[in-house]
Amino acid sequence: MATGPDYSARRSRLTRSFKSAGVDALLVTGLANVRYLTGFTGDSTWLYLSKSATVLISDTRYETQIANECDIVDVDIRDARKPMKVAVSEIVKKAKPKRLGFEPAHVTFGQHADLSEEITAAELVPTGGLTERLREVKDKWELQQIRDAVHMAERGIAVVRSGLTLDQTEQEIRYILEAAMRSFGATGPGFEPIVGVGPTAALPHAHAGDLSVSESPILLIDWGAETKSGYRSDLTRVFVTGKPSKQMEKVYNTVQEAQQAAIAAIKPGVKCVDVDTIARNIIADAGFGKRFGHGLGHGFGLEIHESVRMSPLTDQVFEPGMVVTVEPGIYLPGKFGVRIEDDILVTRDGHEVLSSVPREFDDAIVEFLA
Amino acid sequence: MATGPDYSARRSRLTRSFKSAGVDALLVTGLANVRYLTGFTGDSTWLYLSKSATVLISDTRYETQIANECDIVDVDIRDARKPMKVAVSEIVKKAKPKRLGFEPAHVTFGQHADLSEEITAAELVPTGGLTERLREVKDKWELQQIRDAVHMAERGIAVVRSGLTLDQTEQEIRYILEAAMRSFGATGPGFEPIVGVGPTAALPHAHAGDLSVSESPILLIDWGAETKSGYRSDLTRVFVTGKPSKQMEKVYNTVQEAQQAAIAAIKPGVKCVDVDTIARNIIADAGFGKRFGHGLGHGFGLEIHESVRMSPLTDQVFEPGMVVTVEPGIYLPGKFGVRIEDDILVTRDGHEVLSSVPREFDDAIVEFLA
Incomplete structure (x- = not known):
C-alpha cells in the first residue's frame, strides 16, 4: 500500500523552484494547488510559502477544519472584519520577501489590483504554473x-x-x-x-x-x-x-x-x-x-x-x-x-x-x- | 404565470450603463453573467456587447447548444487551433471600440495580460459589477x-x-x-x-x-x-x-x-x-x-x-x-x-x-x- 501524501516534501520541491523563477516567496491561491500542498479541502484559503515561512491564510469558518486536515504550523485566521488583502499584507510585512510570486491563472485582475494597493514593500511577480508543473x-x-x-x-x-x-x-x-x-x-x-x-x-x-x-x-x-x-x-x-x-x-x-x-x-x-x-x-x-x-x-x-x-x-x-x-x-x-x-x-x-x-x-x- | 426572461431587454439595460462607466463596449466573462444576458448554460464562452454588436465567443463544443439556447444573432465559434484572445481581438478589430470594459472579478491576471498583448487598438478598462448590479x-x-x-x-x-x-x-x-x-x-x-x-x-x-x-x-x-x-x-x-x-x-x-x-x-x-x-x-x-x-x-x-x-x-x-x-x-x-x-x-x-x-x-x- 502506498502511504499518504507528504505535503511537507511537496512544499520543499516547490520552494526549490523559487530561485529559477526569480521569487523569494509564493502566494498560492489556486484551490487545487492549496489542497495539493497542504491537504486542506475547503475554499477561500491561500497559502504563503517561502523557505522560512508556511502560512495558511483562512477565515473562522475553516479554523477547526484546518486543524483537522493540515500539518501546517502557522495558520492566520481572519474574521469577517478583515479582508484577505489585509491579512496577506500583514504576513508580507513580517516575512519581508523582496519578490513575492503570485499565480496569474488563480488571481483575478481585481484581486491583483487590491493586493498591489495594500502591499508596497514587496514586488508582486506573476509566477505561473509552478505547482501545476509538480502536479503533472x-x-x-x-x-x-x-x-x-x-x-x-x-x-x-x-x-x-x-x-x-x-x-x-x-x-x-x-x-x-x-x-x-x-x-x-x-x-x-x-x-x-x-x-x-x-x-x-x-x-x-x-x-x-x-x-x-x-x-x-x-x-x-x-x-x-x-x-x-x-x-x-x-x-x-x-x-x-x-x-x-x-x-x-x-x-x-x-x-x-x-x-x-x-x-x-x-x-x-x-x-x-x-x-x-x-x-x-x-x-x-x-x-x-x-x-x-x-x-x-x-x-x-x-x-x-x-x-x-x-x-x-x-x-x-x-x-x-x-x-x-x-x-x-x-x-x-x-x-x-x-x-x-x-x-x-x-x-x-x-x-x-x-x-x-x-x-x-x-x-x-x-x-x-x- | 410569469413569462421567460427577456435577454435582449437585459442587455439593453446593461448597455445603458456603459456611458457612466466610461466604456463603449464590455467583454462579459463571468459565467453567470453570460447566462443572465444570453440564456447560455455552458462554459468557456464570453460575450462581447456594445450598442451595435452582440457576439457570443465560444468553441465547437457549444455550437449546437448555443443555437438551441440563445437568441443571439452573432456567434463566433473557434476551434482548438484558435485561442480565445485571438477570437476577441478579431472582433475588436471589426467593431473598433475605443474603450473596452472587462470584468476584473472574472478575468484572471494572466488572461488580462494575454488580452493586452493581443488587443492594441482599444483601451482595456476594468469595469466591475455592472451585470452583478442588475442581477441584485x-x-x-x-x-x-x-x-x-x-x-x-x-x-x-x-x-x-x-x-x-x-x-x-x-x-x-x-x-x-x-x-x-x-x-x-x-x-x-x-x-x-x-x-x-x-x-x-x-x-x-x-x-x-x-x-x-x-x-x-x-x-x-x-x-x-x-x-x-x-x-x-x-x-x-x-x-x-x-x-x-x-x-x-x-x-x-x-x-x-x-x-x-x-x-x-x-x-x-x-x-x-x-x-x-x-x-x-x-x-x-x-x-x-x-x-x-x-x-x-x-x-x-x-x-x-x-x-x-x-x-x-x-x-x-x-x-x-x-x-x-x-x-x-x-x-x-x-x-x-x-x-x-x-x-x-x-x-x-x-x-x-x-x-x-x-x-x-x-x-x-x-x-x-x-
Missing part, C-alpha cells in the same frame, strides 16, 4: 487514488449498462450512475456526467435532459468518479441501443481507430501535439475533420482538467507519471455524436491504459427484447 | 424560479426529517436529500449540502462525512435546490436528535433570536451592514461574539453567493426585489454548532420570508423510540 507527474499514492477512481467509475457504468431500459431518460441514467459510484466508495461524480441520447450526444458538453434511450440508437455517457481524497477519473463510452445506421458504425469505428492510434503513440519524450495530430488526421482522412473541434485530451487528478493538454496549440512533452485522457470525437449536429475516452498513464517505457471498459463496436451493442 | 434585483420570472427552488428544498428536507433514523450517517442523509429534491423537479442541490452531526456542525463549511446521527443531539443541515433554469435556494436547519444540554438550548435560542431580529429589520433603504450588526450584537451580548465569524447573509440566484452581502465590511443598501439569506451561527469547536438560515425577499414596504420550515427550538426536536 503523479506520485505512487496519487496513482493509487486515480486507479481507485477508475475502478469506481467502471463499476458504476456496469450497473447502468446491466440495468439499461429503453424508457430511461438521460437524467434518470445520470442519477443511477451517480448513486452506483457512491455505493462503491466515491464521494460523487468527478464532474457533471454527460448522458446524451442521439442529438444530445452531438453536443460535446451537453447537460443530461429528458430524452429517453428509445429515441436514438446512440447513447453517449461521459463520466467519472471522485475519491474521498479528491482524485478523479474521466471516461466516455457510446452504447448502441437500437439498429445503427451505416454512418453510425463508420463514425464509431473512425473514432475508435483514431483513439487507438493516439494511445499507441504515447510514451516519454513524445510531444503532446504529435499525439493530437495522429488522431486528428485519421478523423480528417475519413471526411470528418470539421466535426472534431476540441482537443484530444488532458491531464487530470485533483481537478478534472489539468496540465498537460493534447491539442494543436500545446508544446508539452510526455513524462513518466503523467496521466491523461485520450478522447477523440465526431459530432453530427442534430443527429448524433461519438466520443471514446480512456485514462492513460505514461510509464517509463510507454504507457498503461488504466481503464478497461470494452470499446469495440460490437461491445457497444446493448440487446433489448423486441 | 430579481424580476418577476426570477422570483418565481427562486420560489420554486425554495419549495423543492422544503419538500426535500421534509423527506429527510420524516425518514430520519439514529444510524444514518451524514453522507447517507445528504444523498437522501439530493434524491428527494430531484424527485420534486430540482436538477440537483444548489451547492454541496452540508450535513453535520455534533462536532461536524461546528465547522461552518463541513463536508458530509461518516458520523451517525446517534453521536450527538445536534444535526445541522445547510442545503438548497437548483431549478432547471439555474436558480437556487439556500436554507439551514438544526435538528435536535437526542437530549440536548442547557448550552445547546441557549445557543439555539440565541441564534434564533439574532436571526429573527435581523430579518425584522430588512426593508428598502436599510443598510446591509446595519442588519449584520443587529444579529452580531445579540450574539455578542449572549457571550458568543467570538463564535460567529462569518457574514450574516448574501444574495443568491443563478449563483449561490451573489451581491448583496451582509457583513461588517459592506456598504450596500436594500432595494425591493433583492433576495438574501439571513444565517447567523454560533460554533463551539469540537462540540457542536447551530446556524439557522432563511431566504428573504425585500418587498416595496418591508420583506417577505420565502421559506417556511419551522424554526423554534421545540420544532427542531425529532423524537425516536427509546
Whole structure:
C-alpha cells in the first residue's frame, strides 16, 4: 500500500523552484494547488510559502477544519472584519520577501489590483504554473487514488449498462450512475456526467435532459468518479441501443481507430501535439475533420482538467507519471455524436491504459427484447 | 404565470450603463453573467456587447447548444487551433471600440495580460459589477424560479426529517436529500449540502462525512435546490436528535433570536451592514461574539453567493426585489454548532420570508423510540 501524501516534501520541491523563477516567496491561491500542498479541502484559503515561512491564510469558518486536515504550523485566521488583502499584507510585512510570486491563472485582475494597493514593500511577480508543473507527474499514492477512481467509475457504468431500459431518460441514467459510484466508495461524480441520447450526444458538453434511450440508437455517457481524497477519473463510452445506421458504425469505428492510434503513440519524450495530430488526421482522412473541434485530451487528478493538454496549440512533452485522457470525437449536429475516452498513464517505457471498459463496436451493442 | 426572461431587454439595460462607466463596449466573462444576458448554460464562452454588436465567443463544443439556447444573432465559434484572445481581438478589430470594459472579478491576471498583448487598438478598462448590479434585483420570472427552488428544498428536507433514523450517517442523509429534491423537479442541490452531526456542525463549511446521527443531539443541515433554469435556494436547519444540554438550548435560542431580529429589520433603504450588526450584537451580548465569524447573509440566484452581502465590511443598501439569506451561527469547536438560515425577499414596504420550515427550538426536536 502506498502511504499518504507528504505535503511537507511537496512544499520543499516547490520552494526549490523559487530561485529559477526569480521569487523569494509564493502566494498560492489556486484551490487545487492549496489542497495539493497542504491537504486542506475547503475554499477561500491561500497559502504563503517561502523557505522560512508556511502560512495558511483562512477565515473562522475553516479554523477547526484546518486543524483537522493540515500539518501546517502557522495558520492566520481572519474574521469577517478583515479582508484577505489585509491579512496577506500583514504576513508580507513580517516575512519581508523582496519578490513575492503570485499565480496569474488563480488571481483575478481585481484581486491583483487590491493586493498591489495594500502591499508596497514587496514586488508582486506573476509566477505561473509552478505547482501545476509538480502536479503533472503523479506520485505512487496519487496513482493509487486515480486507479481507485477508475475502478469506481467502471463499476458504476456496469450497473447502468446491466440495468439499461429503453424508457430511461438521460437524467434518470445520470442519477443511477451517480448513486452506483457512491455505493462503491466515491464521494460523487468527478464532474457533471454527460448522458446524451442521439442529438444530445452531438453536443460535446451537453447537460443530461429528458430524452429517453428509445429515441436514438446512440447513447453517449461521459463520466467519472471522485475519491474521498479528491482524485478523479474521466471516461466516455457510446452504447448502441437500437439498429445503427451505416454512418453510425463508420463514425464509431473512425473514432475508435483514431483513439487507438493516439494511445499507441504515447510514451516519454513524445510531444503532446504529435499525439493530437495522429488522431486528428485519421478523423480528417475519413471526411470528418470539421466535426472534431476540441482537443484530444488532458491531464487530470485533483481537478478534472489539468496540465498537460493534447491539442494543436500545446508544446508539452510526455513524462513518466503523467496521466491523461485520450478522447477523440465526431459530432453530427442534430443527429448524433461519438466520443471514446480512456485514462492513460505514461510509464517509463510507454504507457498503461488504466481503464478497461470494452470499446469495440460490437461491445457497444446493448440487446433489448423486441 | 410569469413569462421567460427577456435577454435582449437585459442587455439593453446593461448597455445603458456603459456611458457612466466610461466604456463603449464590455467583454462579459463571468459565467453567470453570460447566462443572465444570453440564456447560455455552458462554459468557456464570453460575450462581447456594445450598442451595435452582440457576439457570443465560444468553441465547437457549444455550437449546437448555443443555437438551441440563445437568441443571439452573432456567434463566433473557434476551434482548438484558435485561442480565445485571438477570437476577441478579431472582433475588436471589426467593431473598433475605443474603450473596452472587462470584468476584473472574472478575468484572471494572466488572461488580462494575454488580452493586452493581443488587443492594441482599444483601451482595456476594468469595469466591475455592472451585470452583478442588475442581477441584485430579481424580476418577476426570477422570483418565481427562486420560489420554486425554495419549495423543492422544503419538500426535500421534509423527506429527510420524516425518514430520519439514529444510524444514518451524514453522507447517507445528504444523498437522501439530493434524491428527494430531484424527485420534486430540482436538477440537483444548489451547492454541496452540508450535513453535520455534533462536532461536524461546528465547522461552518463541513463536508458530509461518516458520523451517525446517534453521536450527538445536534444535526445541522445547510442545503438548497437548483431549478432547471439555474436558480437556487439556500436554507439551514438544526435538528435536535437526542437530549440536548442547557448550552445547546441557549445557543439555539440565541441564534434564533439574532436571526429573527435581523430579518425584522430588512426593508428598502436599510443598510446591509446595519442588519449584520443587529444579529452580531445579540450574539455578542449572549457571550458568543467570538463564535460567529462569518457574514450574516448574501444574495443568491443563478449563483449561490451573489451581491448583496451582509457583513461588517459592506456598504450596500436594500432595494425591493433583492433576495438574501439571513444565517447567523454560533460554533463551539469540537462540540457542536447551530446556524439557522432563511431566504428573504425585500418587498416595496418591508420583506417577505420565502421559506417556511419551522424554526423554534421545540420544532427542531425529532423524537425516536427509546
